[in-house]
Amino acid sequence: xxxxxxxxxxxxxxxxxxxxxxxxxxxxxxxxxxxxxxxxxxxxxxxxxxxxxxxxxxxxxxxxxxxxxxxxxxxxxxxxxxxxxxxxxxxxxxxxxxxxxxxxxxxxxxxxxxxxxxxxxxxxxxxxxxxxxxxxxxxxxxxxxxxxxxxxxxxxxxxxxxxxxxxxxxxxxxxxxxxxxxxxxxxxxxxxxxxxxxxxxxxxxxxxxxxxxxxxxxxxxxxxxxxxxxxxxxxxxxxxxxxxxxxxxxxxxxxxxxxxxxxxxxxxxxxxxxxxxxxxx
Amino acid sequence: xxxxxxxxxxxxxxxxxxxxxxxxxxxxxxxxxxxxxxxxxxxxxxxxxxxxxxxxxxxxxxxxxxxxxxxxxxxxxxxxxxxxxxxxxxxxxxxxxxxxxxxxxxxxxxxxxxxxxxxxxxxxxxxxxxxxxxxxxxxxxxxxxxxxxxxxxxxxxxxxxxxxxxxxxxxxxxxxxxxxxxxxxxxxxxxxxxxxxxxxxxxxxxxxxxxxxxxxxxxxxxxxxxxxxxxxxxxxxxxxxxxxxxxxxxxxxxxxxxxxxxxxxxxxxxxxxxxxxxxxxxxxxxxxxxxxxxxxxxxxxxxxxxxxxxxxxxxxxxxxxxxxxxxxxxxxxxxxxxxxxxxxxxxxxxxxxxxxxxxxxxxxxxxxxxxxxxxxxxxxxxxxxxxxxxxxxxxxxxxxxxxxxxxxxxx
Amino acid sequence: xxxxxxxxxxxxxxxxxxxxxxxxxxxxxxxxxxxxxxxxxxxxxxxxxxxxxxxxxxxxxxxxxxxxxxxxxxxxxxxxxxxxxxxxxxxxxxxxxxxxxxxxxxxxxxxxxxxxxxxxxxxxxxxxxxxxxxxxxxxxxxxxxxxxxxxxxxxxxxxxxxxxxxxxxxxxxxxxxxxxx
Ligand SMILES: Cc1ncc(C[n+]2csc(CCOP(=O)(O)OP(=O)(O)O)c2C)c(N)n1
Ligand code: SF4
Ligand SMILES: [Mg+2]
Numbered sequence: 001x002x003x004x005x006x007x008x009x010x011x012x013x014x015x016x017x018x019x020x021x022x023x024x025x026x027x028x029x030x031x032x033x034x035x036x037x038x039x040x041x042x043x044x045x046x047x048x049x050x051x052x053x054x055x056x057x058x059x060x061x062x063x064x065x066x067x068x069x070x071x072x073x074x075x076x077x078x079x080x081x082x083x084x085x086x087x088x089x090x091x092x093x094x095x096x097x098x099x100x101x102x103x104x105x106x107x108x109x110x111x112x113x114x115x116x117x118x119x120x121x122x123x124x125x126x127x128x129x130x131x132x133x134x135x136x137x138x139x140x141x142x143x144x145x146x147x148x149x150x151x152x153x154x155x156x157x158x159x160x161x162x163x164x165x166x167x168x169x170x171x172x173x174x175x176x177x178x179x180x181x182x183x184x185x186x187x188x189x190x191x192x193x194x195x196x197x198x199x200x201x202x203x204x205x206x207x208x209x210x211x212x213x214x215x216x217x218x219x220x221x222x223x224x225x226x227x228x229x230x231x232x233x234x235x236x237x238x239x240x241x242x243x244x245x246x247x248x249x250x251x252x253x254x255x256x257x258x259x260x261x262x263x264x265x266x267x268x269x270x271x272x273x274x275x276x277x278x279x280x281x
Numbered sequence: 282x283x284x285x286x287x288x289x290x291x292x293x294x295x296x297x298x299x300x301x302x303x304x305x306x307x308x309x310x311x312x313x314x315x316x317x318x319x320x321x322x323x324x325x326x327x328x329x330x331x332x333x334x335x336x337x338x339x340x341x342x343x344x345x346x347x348x349x350x351x352x353x354x355x356x357x358x359x360x361x362x363x364x365x366x367x368x369x370x371x372x373x374x375x376x377x378x379x380x381x382x383x384x385x386x387x388x389x390x391x392x393x394x395x396x397x398x399x400x401x402x403x404x405x406x407x408x409x410x411x412x413x414x415x416x417x418x419x420x421x422x423x424x425x426x427x428x429x430x431x432x433x434x435x436x437x438x439x440x441x442x443x444x445x446x447x448x449x450x451x452x453x454x455x456x457x458x459x460x461x462x463x464x465x466x467x468x469x470x471x472x473x474x475x476x477x478x479x480x481x482x483x484x485x486x487x488x489x490x491x492x493x494x495x496x497x498x499x500x501x502x503x504x505x506x507x508x509x510x511x512x513x514x515x516x517x518x519x520x521x522x523x524x525x526x527x528x529x530x531x532x533x534x535x536x537x538x539x540x541x542x543x544x545x546x547x548x549x550x551x552x553x554x555x556x557x558x559x560x561x562x563x564x565x566x567x568x569x570x571x572x573x574x575x576x577x578x579x580x581x582x583x584x585x586x587x588x589x590x591x592x593x594x595x596x597x598x599x600x601x602x603x604x605x606x607x608x609x610x611x612x613x614x615x616x617x618x619x620x621x622x623x624x625x626x627x628x629x630x631x632x633x634x635x636x637x638x639x640x641x642x643x644x645x646x647x648x649x650x651x652x653x654x655x656x657x658x659x660x661x662x663x664x665x666x667x668x669x670x671x672x673x674x675x676x677x678x679x680x681x682x683x684x685x686x687x688x689x690x691x692x
Numbered sequence: 693x694x695x696x697x698x699x700x701x702x703x704x705x706x707x708x709x710x711x712x713x714x715x716x717x718x719x720x721x722x723x724x725x726x727x728x729x730x731x732x733x734x735x736x737x738x739x740x741x742x743x744x745x746x747x748x749x750x751x752x753x754x755x756x757x758x759x760x761x762x763x764x765x766x767x768x769x770x771x772x773x774x775x776x777x778x779x780x781x782x783x784x785x786x787x788x789x790x791x792x793x794x795x796x797x798x799x800x801x802x803x804x805x806x807x808x809x810x811x812x813x814x815x816x817x818x819x820x821x822x823x824x825x826x827x828x829x830x831x832x833x834x835x836x837x838x839x840x841x842x843x844x845x846x847x848x849x850x851x852x853x854x855x856x857x858x859x860x861x862x863x864x865x866x867x868x869x870x871x872x873x
Contacts, residue, residue, distance in 0.1 A: 069533040072542035080373035084380025604754035
């Protein structure tokens with residue numbers, strides 16, 4: 001998997017008219033895009049069967065660049081649109097690209113209910129801790145005391161632990177990784193694509209141009225180094241003393257369980273009803 | 282394996298000749314119901330109209346006075362292999378039916394005022410992306426929570442302008458249980474044909490009223506399906522130009538791999554900032570309605586031949602008007618009714634023509650003045666004194682006597 | 693003028709008046725007559741006001757709400773007070789004296805019985821007051837045939853409740869036949 005050549009990515013991009021892309025130099029969004037494509041390629045999925053749905057935000061601009069069935073929707077609503085696509089054609093692989101604001105502020109309600117239903121959507125949440133597209137306002141994952149254009153004196157609110165939120169709501173596959181850990185990210189995405197149920201992958205990402213500048217993070221390379229140094233794999237958590245875990249980004253698959261998937265549940269309901277109807281004459 | 286993955290896929294289902302036919306008659310099998318004369322509620326008629334039109338996807342959120350539509354479809358759709366899903370709110374509902382439509386479903390949702398307000402952004406998305414779907418709004422008294430079980434006709438303008446930005450609308454308005462069935466089918470047909478979000482406005486009283494109706498046999502139901510592309514994927518344009526602005530629509534999963542965005546887009550569906558492409562897109566949305574106005578407009582003219590007084594109104598208020606007209610005619614007063622079944626686009630030409638020989642126009646409506654502004658616009662030749670409003674917003678209907686009194690006043 | 697008959701069934705939420713209206717309307721459909729049935733009720737499903745209108749006609753029915761009743765059934769004092777004024781001079785008033793204690797107007801054709809008490813006593817529960825009083829009304833007015841009402845009840849209530857409601861219906865017919873003004 002690791003040695004799939006770079007040009008694979010190019011084979012999955014739309015070449016006419018869609019470039020240059022809108023992302024800033026140093027933005028993590030492209031890294032995530034690369035990992036998704038390599039995961040898809042490694043599974044040999046038919047691109048006709050992939051639907052990529054997104055909301056509104058820098059991260060949500062991703063679908064336009066890729067040669068899949070693509071749907072760029074409204075701010076916060078990607079999961080709701082994806083639910084419609086998936087329920088009508090359950091054979092399609094539906095991937096949702098969303099930002100921290102898109103998914104946990106305006107779209108929080110759709111997130112928790114899709115997780116509760118366990119509908120087979122692959123939600124990739126690119127968490128850059130800020131509203132990137134609109135220029136740096138506070139999001140539900142902006143850290144306490146961090147600076148945002150709407151929190152010029154520091155954010156007084158606590159931030160969401162997105163993965164715990166998804167687990168609490170019933171998601172059957174939940175994982176966290178960072179933009180630095182590309183191979184891990186790719187592996188997790190592959191696992192998620194094969195998991196039959198609602199999957200949420202939080203990718204802790206860098207928005208060096210807005211979040212980085214506002215909070216003096218020292219540019220994209222430094223932010224990447226921070227992800228490397230300030231995160232620990234889940235497997236190591238138990239072996240470390242609590243003070244070494246405190247404040248760190250925990251990476252890995254945090255929840256993986258098999259429970260009834262929504263479209264499958266619906267299909268069996270239809271079977272049940274049809275049998276009953278046939279019996280009634 | 283990798284090769285297979287990267288080649289341009291052939292269209293799968295789209296090449297079947299059957300799928301390209303855009304008008305089909307569903308066979309009797311699809312409906313197991315006996316078409317007897319039965320007592321039926323307006324909301325029930327909407328649900329059966331949706332099924333007969335081929336709706337196979339419903340997403341909604343419960344709200345009085347529209348809930349019966351959801352309840353019936355939750356029982357009926359699974360029997361037919363269709364999808365019913367109760368979403369977390371009305372925003373999710375409009376989004377889900379739009380997503381399903383892009384995957385090829387015929388989709389519909391039903392709601393009332395508060396939910397209709399929540400859906401507005403999604404309605405605009407369906408319009409700009411030219412995605413077929415139907416929103417049924419069983420109007421209740423507002424603003425806000427208002428009087429959930431009381432009638433009002435307050436959403437007439439919202440149905441036209443509710444979503445931000447310019448976007449021409451198709452809005453239908455029945456006045457009986459039978460017509461609720463018929464216009465639901467028409468709404469689904471027009472959505473498919475014109476690739477847009479069509480709105481069906483019902484009055485609370487129509488939604489909850491029961492009347493004796495006999496639904497037509499399925500053989501007599503005219504069902505329109507969207508035109509599917511016949512070109513290979515690399516020729517496909519999601520918004521193909523043609524004279525009538527009626528273009529084929531591919532579905533996700535059929536090999537076309539098109540892009541859909543709520544951003545202003547070019548004819549392929551990709552975002553654009555070019556003003557020429559932006560105005561092309563906007564013109565397309567407008568002309569799609571304008572160029573097909575004769576197909577879209579429907580208006581009932583009742584006893585207008587010799588009328589000196591005309592009543593212009595829609596929905597339940599038109600039924601009060603008809604009763605008033607019968608009473609007035611019994612006393613020799615020449616009065617008639619014009620009732621739009623399509624309120625948007627507004628039937629300008631028809632109304633102008635039919636009101637030419639009329640001296641006075643009475644516009645009764647259950648709001649503080651919405652339809653009357655359209656009549657004002659079209660009757661500039663008449664003095665203000667000849668345009669008479671009757672408006673009520675207290676949860677009660679305008680009665681035949683209310684209208685009769687006005688008729689007598691002006692005759 | 694075409695033969696058109698306007699009925700209002702009124703009381704409070706939970707008394708089953710809308711179901712009674714539907715049953716009456718369905719009986720008219722069985723007789724191949726034209727019919728509309730409308731209702732008005734408060735947002736709450738218990739208590740509050742509730743009314744069901746049924747118009748039965750041989751001609752097209754334009755306005756579906758009853759405005760000038762041929763018959764008014766009032767199961768509460770409040771409903772009686774509000775709607776009595778819209779009863780035609782020749783109209784029939786039927787009141788449940790369990791709850792209606794005084795009449796603001798003297799109506800020519802008034803029928804009074806403690807329907808709720810009777811239902812409690814003879815049928816074991818006030819739940820069938822709606823069918824009991826509806827059957828009484830049908831017998832008095834002759835607006836639909838007793839058999840049509842019987843069939844309509846069978847088509848409108850859950851199978852388990854058909855028998856009880858038919859019993860209430862028969863009692864309603866009896867009370868009407870034996871009613872002495
Ligand atoms: C209904 C609505 N409200 C507000 C906006 C403005 N808006 C666009 S993107 C955005 C925030 C995006 O933040 P996030 O989801 O974190 O994505 P990012 O840009 O950081 O990738 C907002 C508030 C909008 N487009 N629609
Ligand atoms: S603003 Fe931030 S998130 Fe948006 S493209 Fe630039 S770096 Fe990326
Ligand atoms: Mg963000």
